[in-house]
Amino acid sequence: GNSVTQMEGPVTLSEEAFLTxxxxxxxTGYPSLFWYVQYPGEGLQLLLKAxxxxxxxxxxxxxxxxxxxxxxxxxxxxxxxxSDSAVxxxxxxxxxxxxxxxxxxxxxxxxxx
Amino acid sequence: xxxxxxxxSRVICKSGTSVKxxxxxxxxxxxxxxxxxxxxxxxxxxxxxxxxxxKATYEQGVEKDKFLIxxxxxxxxxxxxxxxxxxxxxxxICSARAPGLGPYEQYFGPGTRLTVT
Numbered sequence: 001g002n003s004v005t006q007m008e009g010p011v012t013l014s015e016e017a018f019l020t021x022x023x024x025x026x027x028t029g030y031p032s033l034f035w036y037v038q039y040p041g042e043g044l045q046l047l048l049k050a051x052x053x054x055x056x057x058x059x060x061x062x063x064x065x066x067x068x069x070x071x072x073x074x075x076x077x078x079x080x081x082x083s084d085s086a087v088x089x090x091x092x093x094x095x096x097x098x099x100x101x102x103x104x105x106x107x108x109x110x111x112x113x
Numbered sequence: 114x115x116x117x118x119x120x121x122s123r124v125i126c127k128s129g130t131s132v133k134x135x136x137x138x139x140x141x142x143x144x145x146x147x148x149x150x151x152x153x154x155x156x157x158x159x160x161x162x163x164x165x166x167x168k169a170t171y172e173q174g175v176e177k178d179k180f181l182i183x184x185x186x187x188x189x190x191x192x193x194x195x196x197x198x199x200x201x202x203x204x205x206i207c208s209a210r211a212p213g214l215g216p217y218e219q220y221f222g223p224g225t226r227l228t229v230t
Contacts, residue, residue, distance in 0.1 A: 043221035
């Protein structure tokens with residue numbers, strides 16, 4: 001079946017540190033890949049997405065590249081801020097049909113000033 | 114942007130009672146709504162997909178008679194947990210989408226924490 005595995009936290013970083021959150025997937029076919037972020041007290045928000053191999057999604061300084069050969073979609077940011085403290089979820093979906101999302105377990109990030 | 118609300122945010126109920134959770138799209142019409150369940154340190158698990166005016170489609174292993182879903186209007190879907198038991202305690206999250214918002218856009222509510230005593 002389809003599944004997403006992401007590194008577990010929680011992770012605590014200092015402001016301006018480099019961030020990498022690993023995400024790998026197992027899927028039949030070629031899914032679209034997503035990173036969602038959940039800030040405290042809010043619903044999940046789409047952070048970025050990539051719909052085909054070698055696509056790079058980017059938003060708010062975050063980037064992730066769809067790597068078919070390694071079935072990965074690692075999230076990176078060069079310099080985190082306190083406001084990036086949140087829970088990050090990697091997910092996949094297949095275009096068309098019900099477009100159900102399959103999520104990883106989520107990783108809580110805390111950035112200290 | 115598109116906003117989805119859930120009510121209540123937290124609810125505590127006694128074993129054997131039923132609880133209703135509301136999910137509303139505040140500024141758009143949601144033709145499809147999804148209900149998820151999240152256990153501590155686990156991923157969100159899709160429970161069911163509901164389209165306005167039709168019966169919900171439940172994922173394998175989800176009891177449709179226990180988790181009643183109603184999507185009676187384009188802005189409201191409800192999840193009723195019937196005869197709740199402590200093992201139903203969890204975090205329930207809804208999301209909504211509409212064709213005009215793009216094929217990958219799901220907007221999520223903030224979730225409802227259910228505790229069954």
